[in-house]
Amino acid sequence: MSIPSFVIGIAGGTGAGKTTVSRTVAETVGEAVTRIPLDNYYEDLSHLEYEERAEVNYDHPSAFEWELLRDQLDSLLMGQPVEMPQYDFEVHNRKDERVTVEPSDVIVLEGILSLFDEQVLEMLDLKVYVMTDADVRILRRIERDVIDRGRDLEGVIDQYLGTVKPMHEQFVAPTKKNADIIIPEGANRMAVDLLVEKVEAELAPGDPDADGDRTFPLEVGEGRPTRVDADSSSRPDD
Numbered sequence: 112m113s114i115p116s117f118v119i120g121i122a123g124g125t126g127a128g129k130t131t132v133s134r135t136v137a138e139t140v141g142e143a144v145t146r147i148p149l150d151n152y153y154e155d156l157s158h159l160e161y162e163e164r165a166e167v168n169y170d171h172p173s174a175f176e177w178e179l180l181r182d183q184l185d186s187l188l189m190g191q192p193v194e195m196p197q198y199d200f201e202v203h204n205r206k207d208e209r210v211t212v213e214p215s216d217v218i219v220l221e222g223i224l225s226l227f228d229e230q231v232l233e234m235l236d237l238k239v240y241v242m243t244d245a246d247v248r249i250l251r252r253i254e255r256d257v258i259d260r261g262r263d264l265e266g267v268i269d270q271y272l273g274t275v276k277p278m279h280e281q282f283v284a285p286t287k288k289n290a291d292i293i294i295p296e297g298a299n300r301m302a303v304d305l306l307v308e309k310v311e312a313e314l315a316p317g318d319p320d321a322d323g324d325r326t327f328p329l330e331v332g333e334g335r336p337t338r339v340d341a342d343s344s345s346r347p348d349d
């Protein structure tokens with residue numbers, strides 16, 4: 112394993128396809144990739160009743176335990192394993208158990224606000240924003256929340272209009288400016304192939320950039336995101 116690991120941050124709105132992209136990258140690259148869902152770092156709300164937890168704004172940055180995330184990323188980057196919390200969406204709280212995560216060559220941090228925190232941004236080698244139209248995202252979310260997260264339709268709609276949408280506009284969408292690349296729609300084959308190519312180049316023995324002075328195979332202008340997309344027309348995600 113090379114120290115430090117190559118760290119990718121994948122952000123974007125709810126239902127944009129972040130998990131799908133990071134899973135596809137992890138599966139294609141193989142065992143050397145560790146996925147870190149930001150959701151696992153939602154604050155422990157055991158001191159609240161279920162009804163109170165159900166009312167929390169889970170799309171505001173204050174919902175996350177950033178210090179724990181930074182500490183655990185730091186440890187992984189120093190080659191030390193961490194005890195990662197696990198999250199249960201059905202009860203709006205952390206699970207009792209933690210999972211031991213070993214350091215690996217590639218770490219993928221994935222979540223709505225992965226490109227939000229300044230200190231986390233400094234730890235990322237490649238910053239990705241998955242951009243998908245809001246109507247597509249809400250349709251995906253309704254299906255997922257009802258089927259996988261034990262929610263009812265009315266609750267999903269109320270939560271979306273009350274907190275998810277306004278927080279997306281205020282906190283999530285603006286992090287697009289921090290991205291090196293923007294991937295449209297989620298599991299975009301070309302974009303995923305490019306990510307995998309980049310990761311494999313980082314893992315290749317004798318990589319001339321292995322000292323940390325890394326360059327992306329594409330030309331990425333400083334502070335100017337490169338859109339990995341055949342369509343050059345503007346496509347807002349909200």
Ligand SMILES: Nc1ncnc2c1ncn2[C@@H]1O[C@H](COP(=O)(O)OP(=O)(O)O)[C@@H](O)[C@H]1O
Pocket residue numbers: 123124125126127128129130131132251252255296297298299
């Ligand atoms: N490019 C895509 N085309 C069609 N469906 C997709 C695509 N990307 C993701 N999905 C589906 O949308 C839903 C939400 O995707 P997910 O990756 O969980 O989003 P996120 O992690 O951003 O919330 C999932 O059911 C997933 O299968």
Ligand SMILES: Nc1ccn([C@@H]2O[C@H](COP(=O)(O)O)[C@@H](O)[C@H]2O)c(=O)n1
Pocket residue numbers: 124125126129130150153169170199200202203204222223275
């Ligand atoms: N108890 C919770 C915690 C979070 N959420 C929602 O999850 C969304 C983030 O996850 P994605 O996979 O969709 O990126 C976020 O928008 C929160 O609203 C929740 O509903 N309940």
